Amino acid sequence: MGKVNSKISSEDCAKFLKKTSFTKKEIYQWYKCFYKSCPEGFISKEQLLNMYYGVFPCGNPRNFVDIAYKAIDLNNDGSITFDDFIITLDVCKRNSNEKIDWIFRFFDVDNDGIINKKELTNFVDAIYQMLGKKEVESLLDNTVEKRVNTILSSLNTNKDIITKEDFGKLINNNQTKELLAIIKLMI
Numbered sequence: 732m733g734k735v736n737s738k739i740s741s742e743d744c745a746k747f748l749k750k751t752s753f754t755k756k757e758i759y760q761w762y763k764c765f766y767k768s769c770p771e772g773f774i775s776k777e778q779l780l781n782m783y784y785g786v787f788p789c790g791n792p793r794n795f796v797d798i799a800y801k802a803i804d805l806n807n808d809g810s811i812t813f814d815d816f817i818i819t820l821d822v823c824k825r826n827s828n829e830k831i832d833w834i835f836r837f838f839d840v841d842n843d844g845i846i847n848k849k850e851l852t853n854f855v856d857a858i859y860q861m862l863g864k865k866e867v868e869s870l871l872d873n874t875v876e877k878r879v880n881t882i883l884s885s886l887n888t889n890k891d892i893i894t895k896e897d898f899g900k901l902i903n904n905n906q907t908k909e910l911l912a913i914i915k916l917m918i
């Protein structure tokens with residue numbers, strides 16, 4: 732699939748200088764680092780899975796990694812290449828609407844601009860599976876259903892869906908803080 736290169740081309744470097752807030756030196760370093768870990772030119776799902784197993788050894792991160800892989804694959808071509816990686820890193824550095832848009836991708840799997848109850852349930856379920864049974868038992872909302880209801884009721888919208896506007900409010904909400912912290916663990 733990908734090409735094996737230890738040095739980024741000047742065209743690509745110029746492209747990322749334009750698209751991200753990284754310096755030329757940082758882009759060169761990230762590129763070197765990326766190809767050292769991923770000589771094939773892409774991060775495989777197994778690699779991402781192993782990373783999460785390292786952080787959550789008592790849980791099963793498989794479903795979460797399915798969601799994460801899709802969300803990080805920004806150009807939807809089925810693999811996480813350096814383009815996806817560097818732009819994801821850049822977005823995560825920011826405190827902006829772009830960051831909210833990016834996190835929204837984790838929830839809005841069918842990409843219709845709305846998080847429905849099923850998507851929210853699948854997301855919370857994936858996180859709970861990744862945390863593991865023991866960890867989940869210690870939570871106040873110790874079932875997926877309870878957590879989903881808490882999140883939805885915290886919005887006070889009386890609806891089973893979350894719009895991007897609602898989601899912006901949710902980002903700073905205590906009910907989702909730990910879920911979002913898990914997303915941030917990946918970088």
Ligand SMILES: [Ca+2]
Pocket residue numbers: 804805806807808809810811812815
């Ligand atoms: Ca991609």
Ligand SMILES: [Ca+2]
Pocket residue numbers: 838839840841842843844845846847850
């Ligand atoms: Ca959706």
